[in-house]
Amino acid sequence: MKTLDTCKPNDTIIVKKLHGTGAIKRRIMDMGVTKGTEVFVRKIAPLGDPMELNIRGYELSIRKEDASKIEVE
Amino acid sequence: MEIKAALTGNPNCGKTTLFNALTGSKQRVGNWPGVTVEKKEGTYKNDPSILIQDLPGIYSLSPYSLEEVVARSYLVQEHPDVILDVVDTSNLERNLYLTTQLLELDIPVVVGLNMMDIVEDKIDLKKLARWLNAPVVEVSALKKQGLESLMKQVKNESAKKEQKPFLFSRSIEDAIGSIQRLLPETKQTRWYALKVLENDSRILEELSLSKTDQQKITKLREAIENEFDDDIESILTAQRYDFIEKLIQDCVKRKRTKHAMSVSDRIDSIVTNRFLALPIFVLIMYGIYTIAMGSTPFSIGTIGTDWANDVLFGETIPGMMGSVIQYFHINPILASLLKDGIVAGVGATLGFVPQILVLFVFLSILEDCGYMARVAFIMDRLFRKFGLSGKSFIPLLVATGCGVPGIMASRTIEQDRDRKLTIMTTGFIPCGAKMPIIGLFAGAIFGNSSLVATSAFVIGIAAVVVSGIMLKKFKAFAGEPAPFVMELPAYHFPSLSNVLHSTWERGFSFIKRAGTLILLSSIVLWFLQSFGFVNGAFAFVDDNNNSLLALLGRSLAWIFYPLGWVGDMAWKATVATFTGLIAKEEVVNTFGVLYNFGGELSEAGNEIWTLVAADFSAITAYSFMLFNLLCAPCFAAMGAIKREMNNAKWTWISIGYMCVFAYSISLIVYQLGGLLLHEVPFNFFTVVALVLLVGILYLLFRKGYSEDKSNISVKDFSLNKVRS
Numbered sequence: 136m137k138t139l140d141t142c143k144p145n146d147t148i149i150v151k152k153l154h155g156t157g158a159i160k161r162r163i164m165d166m167g168v169t170k171g172t173e174v175f176v177r178k179i180a181p182l183g184d185p186m187e188l189n190i191r192g193y194e195l196s197i198r199k200e201d202a203s204k205i206e207v208e
Numbered sequence: 209m210e211i212k213a214a215l216t217g218n219p220n221c222g223k224t225t226l227f228n229a230l231t232g233s234k235q236r237v238g239n240w241p242g243v244t245v246e247k248k249e250g251t252y253k254n255d256p257s258i259l260i261q262d263l264p265g266i267y268s269l270s271p272y273s274l275e276e277v278v279a280r281s282y283l284v285q286e287h288p289d290v291i292l293d294v295v296d297t298s299n300l301e302r303n304l305y306l307t308t309q310l311l312e313l314d315i316p317v318v319v320g321l322n323m324m325d326i327v328e329d330k331i332d333l334k335k336l337a338r339w340l341n342a343p344v345v346e347v348s349a350l351k352k353q354g355l356e357s358l359m360k361q362v363k364n365e366s367a368k369k370e371q372k373p374f375l376f377s378r379s380i381e382d383a384i385g386s387i388q389r390l391l392p393e394t395k396q397t398r399w400y401a402l403k404v405l406e407n408d409s410r411i412l413e414e415l416s417l418s419k420t421d422q423q424k425i426t427k428l429r430e431a432i433e434n435e436f437d438d439d440i441e442s443i444l445t446a447q448r449y450d451f452i453e454k455l456i457q458d459c460v461k462r463k464r465t466k467h468a469m470s471v472s473d474r475i476d477s478i479v480t481n482r483f484l485a486l487p488i489f490v491l492i493m494y495g496i497y498t499i500a501m502g503s504t505p506f507s508i509g510t511i512g513t514d515w516a517n518d519v520l521f522g523e524t525i526p527g528m529m530g531s532v533i534q535y536f537h538i539n540p541i542l543a544s545l546l547k548d549g550i551v552a553g554v555g556a557t558l559g560f561v562p563q564i565l566v567l568f569v570f571l572s573i574l575e576d577c578g579y580m581a582r583v584a585f586i587m588d589r590l591f592r593k594f595g596l597s598g599k600s601f602i603p604l605l606v607a608t609g610c611g612v613p614g615i616m617a618s619r620t621i622e623q624d625r626d627r628k629l630t631i632m633t634t635g636f637i638p639c640g641a642k643m644p645i646i647g648l649f650a651g652a653i654f655g656n657s658s659l660v661a662t663s664a665f666v667i668g669i670a671a672v673v674v675s676g677i678m679l680k681k682f683k684a685f686a687g688e689p690a691p692f693v694m695e696l697p698a699y700h701f702p703s704l705s706n707v708l709h710s711t712w713e714r715g716f717s718f719i720k721r722a723g724t725l726i727l728l729s730s731i732v733l734w735f736l737q738s739f740g741f742v743n744g745a746f747a748f749v750d751d752n753n754n755s756l757l758a759l760l761g762r763s764l765a766w767i768f769y770p771l772g773w774v775g776d777m778a779w780k781a782t783v784a785t786f787t788g789l790i791a792k793e794e795v796v797n798t799f800g801v802l803y804n805f806g807g808e809l810s811e812a813g814n815e816i817w818t819l820v821a822a823d824f825s826a827i828t829a830y831s832f833m834l835f836n837l838l839c840a841p842c843f844a845a846m847g848a849i850k851r852e853m854n855n856a857k858w859t860w861i862s863i864g865y866m867c868v869f870a871y872s873i874s875l876i877v878y879q880l881g882g883l884l885l886h887e888v889p890f891n892f893f894t895v896v897a898l899v900l901l902v903g904i905l906y907l908l909f910r911k912g913y914s915e916d917k918s919n920i921s922v923k924d925f926s927l928n929k930v931r932s
Contacts, residue, residue, distance in 0.1 A: 165445065
């Protein structure tokens with residue numbers, strides 16, 4: 136299973152499934168990360184975490200820990 | 209007739225700018241009852257019959273964040289006449305997601321398309337209005353364009369009293385219909401039905417449905433989940449976004465290709481660059497710090513504060529007060545209350561106003577232009593290890609100048625837990641007013657060694673880190689998981705009116721506090737200092753040694769016995785600690801008075817160094833210094849804690865925690881340090897010190913409550929969790 140946290144800057148991927156539960160999962164979905172969405176990995180923060188994604192035309196920052204719950208392809 | 213309009217929208221959509229433009233100065237700022245979420249309302253400046261309620265910036269109406277709960281309770285319970293939904297056109301997809309949820313509340317919605325002027329894409333407004341079943345008006349909050357036609361629509365729509373919702377796919381609509389029939393008839397049955405279907409714990413609690421109804425609903429939900437092979441929240445979210453995608457295909461002609469670099473992205477490629485991000489961040493912070501609190505010729509904040517302290521509250525006002533007192537032959541006791549109590553106490557606090565205003569101008573600019581979100585992005589990794597947020601860096605840095613604006617700067621932290629922890633720990637950082645204390649002991653005892661000041665900073669920072677790690681493991685903090693899923697808004701020029709508004713709000717709340725809490729505590733302390741028993745009679749005393757405060761110091765000095773405050777210095781040290789609550793530099797002045805030094809004392813109290821050296825050993829001096837650096841901050845900072853916590857319980861927890869922490873650390877340092885230096889014999893308190901040390905180590909390394917975070921199910925988020 137490939138997850139979002141393992142992606143490198145400039146990768147373009149498609150969201151396959153969201154794992155996890157509760158507040159964090161809902162928040163990630165509310166921000167537009169839903170099944171089938173195209174995600175572009177813009178960069179990783181200078182200290183190695185979090186990561187910056189371009190999704191639905193805007194920039195979203197997400198921790199790797201939470202990104203590991205997002206299955207991509 | 210009055211029209212209630214609720215102003216909603218995503219964070220960073222220009223809602224605040226629009227609110228300021230619509231209401232001008234006719235605003236009331238407060239807090240939503242019981243929570244730290246800011247509440248603003250105002251009337252439309254061209255038509256006072258329209259009351260605009262500014263709701264917190266939110267991305268969704270889910271039950272998980274404080275802001276969302278506040279917003280949706282207002283919309284459902286207060287039932288405004290119309291919703292004014294601000295949509296950032298440059299970020300249409302995500303902004304319209306909230307719109308699809310607002311359409312379900314059966315309250316007329318008017319969509320204000322903001323920032324149309326900066327978007328290259330062509331948008332067909334008529335088509336968009338048809339898709340949404342709501343009027344769409346183009347506005348520019350920044351340039352104040354389109355406001356009148358927007359408000360005309362708001363007024364028209366408010367008369368309609370109903371709103372067509374956005375529709376899900378067939379089977380889901382059928383399920384919603386079936387649930388609606390089970391629910392009591394209210395205005396917003398559809399919204400309630402949808403929330404029940406979504407398994408929204410708050411709404412389920414509110415409705416208290418019967419067992420059989422609950423079973424029916426679970427069956428409906430499971431049927432849908434099976435049909436789409438996903439959980440219900442994912443299905444509904446996906447359908448909303450699918451709808452928006454179709455809408456955009458129909459209404460928007462895209463000019464820019466996907467993921468192309470915008471101007472904002474280009475700025476970001478430098479500002480959050482892997483190598484440049486940290487140096488740029490340090491440079492910006494250094495610049496702001498220098499201008500607001502440094503001691504260079506450009507440091508306008510410091511220049512203003514020095515002037516306020518030395519001239520305004522040092523000479524002008526006391527001088528004027530003196531003439532007034534002479535002219536009216538005011539009773540000497542009253543005169544002392546006015547001069548030594550009120551002017552000195554309130555003046556010491558108000559003197560910080562120039563620094564605070566300069567600082568907040570800069571912080572407001574950073575916030576408004578979008579850099580603050582990058583600060584969190586850059587620093588997050590470092591700070592979250594201590595249970596703090598990336599944005600906690602700014603409060604901590606500011607606190608090296610003054611703790612009050614530091615604590616107030618914590619307001620930019622969205623996550624409740626991170627904000628509370630930041631407020632609780634910011635006071636540990638040695639502020640400018642604590643420097644004289646360090647100077648006094650460094651000079652009197654430690655031969656002016658610079659190591660003393662350095663160690664004070666190291667201990668201050670260590671106190672923040674240690675407290676963060678210890679506290680984040682407690683249930684009260686771990687119980688509210690704070691998702692760090694944050695938008696990095698596009699950079700834009702800060703709006704002057706936003707910057708001025710937010711600077712003024714913060715500055716004024718500080719000034720207001722000086723007039724209330726600080727005034728009161730100054731009077732109380734003045735009373736304790738000025739009255740006492742002379743030859744058995746209660747009287748006004750000139751000599752502080754006979755005052756009630758000295759009496760109080762003598763009777764409370766035993767508390768500090770375990771910290772090594774023994775002998776004649778014990779009560780002096782105790783009194784100085786109490787007066788330090790007015791302002792920390794008072795500690796040194798108090799020693800001056802208590803050691804009967806007549807003249808004007810220099811800042812670090814050089815004149816009394818020999819007297820202090822006779823009373824304090826190295827280890828007692830260090831224990832006293834540590835306690836005063838870490839214990840409850842001055843009244844002004846306590847007031848700031850109260851304001852930012854907006855909750856009496858948490859205010860007392862913070863102050864109590866600081867005192868207990870300071871006491872424990874001083875005790876450990878005195879007892880164990882003294883033992884090692886052969887100054888303190890092994891005694892009962894050596895054991896106490898060891899127990900405390902083990903206790904702190906245990907709290908540091910124990911498995912935190914947060915470990916179970918992933919197991920918390922949706923149901924565990926009961927109402928009282930967010931209320932607390």
